[in-house]
Amino acid sequence: TQLLEQSPQFLSIQEGENLTVYCNSSSVFSSLQWYRQEPGEGPVLLVTVVTGGEVKKLKRLTFQFGDARKDSSLHITAAQPGDTGLYLCAGTLGRNIFGTGTRLKVLA
């Protein structure tokens, strides 16, 4: 059983489009992280959200933590080819539990 489910699994969009990636669980997490992994590299931490309902912005990326701290979303505005990669959420529950991942491809 997967504690953290991400959707969609795969997403291919045109440059300039907006998109949202979801990270859902039935467990309550004390914090949640989002990472991006590019081919051939290790995941890179993008953001940590801690408080229920918290919203954080990182340039064109907006991260939201659900009120009940069970889910999170990542919204990208005006996607660019450089946003291509595997997006992973991770919830803290004793140790970090990683989600199933969303593989994003942004076409020029």
Add this chain to the structure above:
Amino acid sequence: NAGVMQNPRHLVRRRGQEARLRCSPMKGHSHVYWYRQLPEEGLKFMVYLQKENIIDESGMPKERFSAEFPKEGPSILRIQQVVRGDSAAYFCASSPLRESEQYFGPGTRLTVT
């Protein structure tokens, strides 16, 4: 402050040989995690160690795989008698506290021929 270091970056082993993967955590980090990733898949947790102790090895195969994080030196993930199915990217991450953000190394890509 140097990031998480892993070596080698690429490792080729023949079936039946041993593979040793090394991970040096970020300075000040005493928690180390190992993950395995197959092509086009997500991260699969293997083991969580704190200096000299294995905290959680629930993701480690029962045979042939072992991990250590000695008082001095890097953490080692050891795979004995490798088989083709062990071919994957192995990532190490470290954190300063048990429940804090993890920082990843660049990974070791193991190929078993």
